Amino acid sequence: MTSNSQTAAGSGHDALPDKQSEIMRKAIRLEWISIAIVAAVITMVGLVMGQSQAMRVAWVEDILALLPPIAFLVATRVIRRGPSRDHPYGHHRAIGVGHLVSAVALFAMGALLLVDSAIGLLMVDKPPIGMTVLFGHAIWAGWPMVAAMLVAVPPMVVLGRMKLKLSEELHDKVLFADADMLKADWMTGLATVVGVLGIGMGLWWADAAAAIAVSASIVKDGVTNVRAAVTGLTDARAKTHDDKGPHPLTVEVEEKAREVPWVKEARARVRDEGHVFHVEMFVVPLLGMDPTPAQIVELRTTLEDLDWKVHDVVVAVVDELRPEQVPAD
Structure with a gap:
């Protein structure tokens, strides 16, 4: 979903x-x-x-x-x-x-x-x-x-x-x-x-x-x-304004998603669009949990409220985190 x-x-x-x-x-x-x-x-x-x-x-x-x-x-x-x-x-x-x-x-x-x-x-x-x-x-x-x-x-x-x-x-x-x-x-x-x-x-x-x-x-x-x-x-991981390292929000959005009760795992692809970030959040629900559309919308809203730069969020519910979607650090 x-x-x-x-x-x-x-x-x-x-x-x-x-x-x-x-x-x-x-x-x-x-x-x-x-x-x-x-x-x-x-x-x-x-x-x-x-x-x-x-x-x-x-x-x-x-x-x-x-x-x-x-x-x-x-x-x-x-x-x-x-x-x-x-x-x-x-x-x-x-x-x-x-x-x-x-x-x-x-x-x-x-x-x-x-x-x-x-x-x-x-x-x-x-x-x-x-x-x-x-x-x-x-x-x-x-x-x-x-x-x-x-x-x-x-x-x-x-x-x-x-x-x-x-x-x-x-x-x-x-x-x-x-x-x-x-x-x-x-x-x-x-x-x-x-x-x-x-x-x-x-x-x-x-x-x-x-x-x-x-x-x-x-x-x-x-x-x-x-x-x-x-x-x-070329869609690299979003970095700070001076490009000295990954932007803290790339980690914070994942941590915030993992705090949601029905989420087991969460990884994000954060792309710098200019002033704002586009976030693709891949989440694996807990065994037996089938999140409703309202719960997914709530998660998306929670991420958007984290910071003004988190402007465009897509939440994808998956059965597992595949390396081609979210490569490991």
């Missing part, structure tokens, strides 16, 4: 309770603010970057930093659509697609800049930083570069921390990847300052070395995020 959830998969916004809906609205506002700030930084850095490799790395990174917030805003529009015949689970997975877009951008940016910086170092490319005129005074062109980077760093730190907190509250991996991108952004800014000052001190290689160090860090973050995004889209 199988009981499907009587509630539809619903749109992404329907799935969020009041608290999370308010957090979502806050995240959307924050992303628009982020786009405006990053656009201003791109313009500022573009005006002063000169021939510095590290400055060029920072400028390209700032441009690519626009992708995660744009991906998030697009995904939040897509998840508004409800389920249909063609999309019976709704459009929650748009969050996973947005995560993949952000992750690929992060990796591509790091790889491109790493290769470019390494070539510059091997070719003994000595970036010239001469003099410039500012407000009628001749100054070393490196000072405006350093100033631009130091101005750009604090907003990136603040925005990154805010997005990191919201990503955990919403279980939103796009926001988490965005926060990761901003972390790479401010790290690039500080490394660029070191590289430019190194050139001023006569260390021609400092610029390329700083760019290589930051690019390698960005590549590492990109690989981690791409792996996590692909894993999520």
Whole structure:
């Protein structure tokens, strides 16, 4: 006997309770603010970057930093659509697609800049930083570069921390990847300052070395995020927002099901749909017990009440737990 959830998969916004809906609205506002700030930084850095490799790395990174917030805003529009015949689970997975877009951008940016910086170092490319005129005074062109980077760093730190907190509250991996991108952004800014000052001190290689160090860090973050995004889209076990391990709910739903008096065994397949989880709960009743439809519905409701992320639940009553259905850990 199988009981499907009587509630539809619903749109992404329907799935969020009041608290999370308010957090979502806050995240959307924050992303628009982020786009405006990053656009201003791109313009500022573009005006002063000169021939510095590290400055060029920072400028390209700032441009690519626009992708995660744009991906998030697009995904939040897509998840508004409800389920249909063609999309019976709704459009929650748009969050996973947005995560993949952000992750690929992060990796591509790091790889491109790493290769470019390494070539510059091997070719003994000595970036010239001469003099410039500012407000009628001749100054070393490196000072405006350093100033631009130091101005750009604090907003990136603040925005990154805010997005990191919201990503955990919403279980939103796009926001988490965005926060990761901003972390790479401010790290690039500080490394660029070191590289430019190194050139001023006569260390021609400092610029390329700083760019290589930051690019390698960005590549590492990109690989981690791409792996996590692909894993999520291929129906792996649901994990935490930062992909550090299985989500606690994957175990809690099984424990809650085993507390039901008529249940002998229970195992779940929990799939991350974006902000919410789809749960297939396989239960073996006690010998001689034949659960009624009302009891199955009660179990499903109990699981859905466990946490707002447990949004779409299917309860299947089986005579035994087969490995192909629920493999052992």
